[in-house]
Amino acid sequence: MTDISAPRPSITPATPFVSTAFHEPQPAPVATRGPILWARQHLFGSVPQVLLTLFGIWLLYVTVPPLIKFFLIDAVWTGTNRDACLAEKLGRPVGACWPFIWAKLDQLIYGFYPASERWRVNVVYWLGAILLLPLLIQSLPYKRLNAILFFGVYPVVAFVLLTGGNLDLQRFVLGWLGVDFSTIGGAQGLRIGFWIDYVLSTVLLTAIAYGISRFLAGPEGGRSAAQTTLSVLGVLAVVLLAVDIDTGLPQVETRLWGGLLVTLVIAVTGITVSLPFGILLALGRRSRLPLVKWLCIIFIEFWRGVPLITVLFFATYMLPLFLPGRFTIDGLLRALVGVALFASAYMAEVVRGGLQAIPKGQYEGAMAVGLRSGLMMRLVVLPQALKLVIPGIVNNFIGLFKDTTLVLIVSIFDLLGSMRAAFTDPNWASPTTLFTGFGFAGIIYFVFCFGMSRYSMALEKRLDRAHRH
Amino acid sequence: MSEVSPAAPPRPRGRRWSWTDPKLRSQVIQITVAVILLWLLWSFYSNAQSNLSRLGIASGFGFLDNRAGFAISQSLVPYNESMSYGRAFLVGLLNTLLVAFLGIILATLIGFLMGVARLSKNVVIKALASAYVEITRNLPPLFQIMFWYLAVLATLPGPRQSWGFGLQPLLGAIGSGLSSIGLGFLGGPLSTYAATLAAPGVFVNNRGLVVPRPIFEDGSMAILYALIAALILSFLLGRWAKKRREATGHFFPVFWTSLGLIIVLPLLASAAMGFPVGVEKPELRGFNFVGGLRVIPEFVSLLLALSIYTGGFIAEIVRSGILAVSKGQTEAAHSLGLRNGPTLRLVIIPQAMRVIVPPLTSQYLNLTKNSSLGVAVGYPDLFAVFAGTTLNQTGQAIEIIAIIMAVYLTISIVTSTIMGWYNKRVALVER
C-alpha cells in the first residue's frame, strides 16, 4: 500500500488544476449500497426478476394467510362431536377441527394400549428423551456411559416395560438338541430348567470354542476365544434374565400397540439395527472372500431392488409358510425385521461410499504399524469413513422414519394408520376433519424428519471444523 | 532387488494349521457361511414344500392362462374380465410403468426448476423453493399420496357440478365478474357471447379429469410418419450442428429448428390428408361423462404425490451438483465472452451432470418402487392387481411374489444400466 496522501511526483508540476489536497471518498450512490442495493440484487434487478418476485409474493399471499386462517383463526378448539365442526351449525366458516384430534389423541399416541398401563409407554418415551438428549449435545461428558445406557440398557428396559417381559423361556441350545429340562418348574417367571440348560450350554460352548481355537491357534488363541465366548454369553444371560423374570407388569400384546408408539418403535429399532448391520454388510461387500462378497452384493442389491411393501407383505403373510409349524413370530416383530433388513441394505451402500473414499495410504499406514485387520477397521478406517458419510446415514434414518408408514399396508396401525382409522369415525365426519388430521400428522412427521436433518447438518459442520484443525 | 527370491521361512513344526494363515482362515469362514446358507435355504424349501403339499395347492405358472374375471379401472391395453391373469399382469405392469415414467419426467422437471430456484439471487423465490424442498422431503410419501387422494381430489365436485375448462366458462366467468364490479355494460354482452360458444371439452370432478378424445380416421398414419420423420431429421440436424460447431465455431439454433420441424411436418401431413383427426367430446349422460379420455383420480394423486416428493430430492441433488462446479468455471466462461445462458447450458450443467447422475438414478428407482404405494388409494398397479386380486383368487402366493420381485428387480437393473451408460458418457475423460 502506498501512502496516497504523500505528495505524488507529477509529470507536469506547473499544472495548477490538480488538487494537492486529498478528498475523502464520496459515499457510493444510493442505488449501489444498503437496503436498496440489496433489494436490487435480490428482488428487482431486471424485468424477469421483478416478475418472479411478484409471482413469489402472490404465491405466499395465496398460501400462508389461508393456512393461518384455517389452522388458527377459524379453527374450532372445543367440542364433543362433529356438530362442533359443521359450518351450518356454527353459522361461520369453520377451519381446523381440533376437538377431533383431542378426542383421538390417546389412540394416536398409544393405539389400543390399555389405559391403565399407559404410564409404561410414557416412561419409555421420557427415558428415551432423557438418554438421547445428552448424547446429542456434544459438550456434555460421560459419552461412553451414555451411549452404553442408550444403546445397550435402554432397549432392554423399553422392551420389558412395553411388553411386560416375562417371556417364559423354555429351551436354550441343549433343549433344541434334544436334552430337554424345560419341564422343571420355577419361580418368579423363571424356569429353573431353562437356566440349568443355559449354564450347561455355556460350559459346553466355551469348551468347544476353547478346543477349536486351541487346535487352530494354540493355547493363547484358545484362552482368548474362551474368554470372548464366556463374556458374550454372560451379557446375554443378563439380558435374558431381564426379559424372562416376572416383573409383575401385566403383559401387553403388540397387537394392542399403535399410533406414535408403533412409529417410534419401528423407527428406533430400525435405526439401531441398521447401522451395525449396514457396516457389516459394507465390509462384507469389500471382503476378499469371494463367497462372502457375492452374498453381500446379492443381499444388498436384492433389498434395494424391491419395494418395501412387497417385503412387508412377504414377512407378514407368507413367512410362516417357510418356517416349521410351531414356530410363530410376533406380527410386529416380523414387520420390524423386514424394515430393519431393508434399512441395513441401504445403510450398507452409504457406508461403502465412505469406505471407498478412504485413501489407500490409510490402510497401508495402519498395516505398517502392525494393526490386525479388525483393529485397522475399528481404529483407523471406520471412524474416518463414517464421519465422511454422516449426512448419508442421517438421510437413511429419515427415510426409515418415513418408511414406517408402510406398515399400514399390512394392517399394523402406526401414526398415519391410526389417523386413517380415525377418519372413518362417523361421529367426527366433517368437511374439515381430513385437513385437520393430515395437518396434525404432517406436523409430527415434519418435526421428526426436519429435526434429524438439521442435527446432521450441525454435526457435519462441527466435524468439518474439527477436521480442519 | 535380487533375482533370487528369499527362501520362505520354515513353518514352525507341529503347527501346520495356523489360525493366522489367511488362506486357511478364509476357507474355514467360507465353508461355514456356505453350510449355514445351504441349511437355511434347504429348510425354507423343505418347510414350504411340506406345507404346500399338505394343503394340496398346485404350484407352477399355469394359472396365468386362466380367466381373471375381475375388472381393472385403468388399462392401457384392451382388457375385460373375460381375459386371462397373464393379461391382467400386463395391465398392472403397464400401469406401474406409466406412473413411473410420467412421474420421473415430472419429478425431473420440478427438481431442476426448484434446484435452480434455490440458487436464485431472488430471495423470495429462494425462500419458496427452500420451503418446498424441506416440506416435501420431510413428509412420508404414503402420507402425501393419501393427502392428495383423500383431502384434495375427493373434495372436488361430483360429475354434475364439474368444473369445465375452456373458452366458454372462462369468458362467462370474466363476464359475470365484470358485471359484479359494476361493469355490466361490458360483462353482459360478454356473458351472452360466451353462452353461444360450444360447451367446454375439459372437465374436472371427483371422478377425475375428462378431456376430448382424438379420433384417428383413415390417413392418420401419415401424421405419425411425418412425426417420425421430423424426429429423425431433428436428430440428424443436431449431429450436423454439433459437427459444424466443433469445426467452425458457428452456432446453429437446433432447438428452435427442431421444434418447428416437429410441429410443422405433422401439420402439413395432416393438411395434405384433409385433417383426418376428429375429436370426441365428453358429454354428461346419466351418472357420468360419456366419451372422451378420462384420467382417474387414483392415478392423478399417485402421480402428483410421487413427483412432488421425488422432486424435492432431485432439487437438492441438482443444487449440490451445481455448487460442486467450481466458480472458476463460470468466471472462465464469462471471460471467454459467454453470456449467462450459454454458460449455464454449455459449461455448468454438463459438469454438474457428473455429480447429479448417480444419485438421480437412485431417486428414479425409488420413485418406481414407491409407485407400489398406489395400492393404498386403489390405483391398479402391478402390486395391487397381482399381489392383491390375483394372489387372492389363485392362492399362488410364492409364484406371484416371485414374479413381482423379479419385475421390480428387472426394472431396477434396466434403469441402473441405462443411467450407468449415460453416466459413462458424461463422465470426465481424463488423460
Place this chain on the structure above:
Amino acid sequence: MKRILLAAAGLLSLAGAVQAATLDDVKARGALNCGVTQGLPGFSSPNDKNEWSGLDVDFCRAIAAGIFNDPTKVKFTPLSAKDRFTALTSGAIDVLSRNTTWTMSRDTTLGFNFAGVMYYDGQGFLIRKSVGLKSAKELQEASICVQTGTSNELNVGDYFRANNMKYREVIAFATLDETVKAYESGRCDVFTSDKSQLAAVRLKLTNPADHVLLPETISKEPLGPLVRHGDDQWFDLVKWTYFALLNSEELGITQKNVDEMVKSENPDIKRLLGTDGKYGEGIGLTPDWVVRIIKATGNYGEIYDRNVGPATPLGIERGLNNLWTKGGIQYGPPVR
C-alpha cells in the same frame, strides 16, 4: 469333523420337523389365532379398547371355549379381504372367520375347507337416495366401488354381462374402509357387496338415511368359517363347533339353561352335552365340550340375535338363517 457333521445333521432334522396337528399347536400356544375383518359391525369389529365382538368373533370364541374352556383365549388378526387367504395358507392364522363366501375354487384349488355357513347372504348395491334409482337394472354407465379380493368383485362383471349392461368402471380398493370412504366422497355411484355388509356399512356413513339398498340380490353368498387343507381333525373340530351351535338352538339349549339341560333325559341332548357317549373325543376334546361352548357364547340363535338380529342396530331378520324347523335352511347333522 465327524462330530460337526453329526451336529449339522441334527440341525437339519430340526428344520424338516414334521408339521404337528393344528389342535396341538393351538394348545401349545395357549391361544387360537383367528382371522377376522378389519372392522365390520355385527360380524367382527373392535371397540375403543380393541375388544372384538360380532357373529364371526363369537364363532372363534366358541372354538376357544371348546378347547380351553376360556372364550378369551383367542388372538384376533384383522385382515383385509385380499390378504385373508394368504394368511390362512401360510399358517399365520388357524381359522378364518371373516364373512368369507364359500366357492368351489376356494374349497378346492386354493387349499381350504369350509366348515359351514354361518350366514346365508347375497350381493346387493348401496346407492345414494338422491340419485333416485329403483332397480339395479338402471345402473348403466355407473361407477362401481368394490373391495378387492372378494367374490363381489367377480360377480359384478357377470351381472352386468348377463343383463346386457355396461359399467363405466369398477374401482377396487384394498380395504373396506378405503372402499367406503371412496363411495362416501362420491368417487363412485354405487357400492356393491354382500347385503349384510352393506347394512353394516350404511350405519357407519355420516347420514345413513341418505343411502338405500337396491332391491336386487345378484348372487348367492354363503358366508362361513374355513380352515386349511391337510388337517382333518382340525377341520372336524371347527365344523362340529358350528353344528353344535345349531343343534343346541334346535334342542333349546341356551346360555342360561345349559346347566339344567345337562340333567336332561332327552337322548339327543345327552349325546350333545356329553352325558351319554364320548363324542367330543372324536375331535380331540373332552365329552362336555358343547357345555363349555354354550356357556361361553350361547347357541347359534343367541349369537345371531346378539350381533345382527332385529334388536341390534343392524336389525336383520333371521330369514334364510333361521333353523330348518322354522322356515330357514340352517340345519345341523345329528350327534350320534
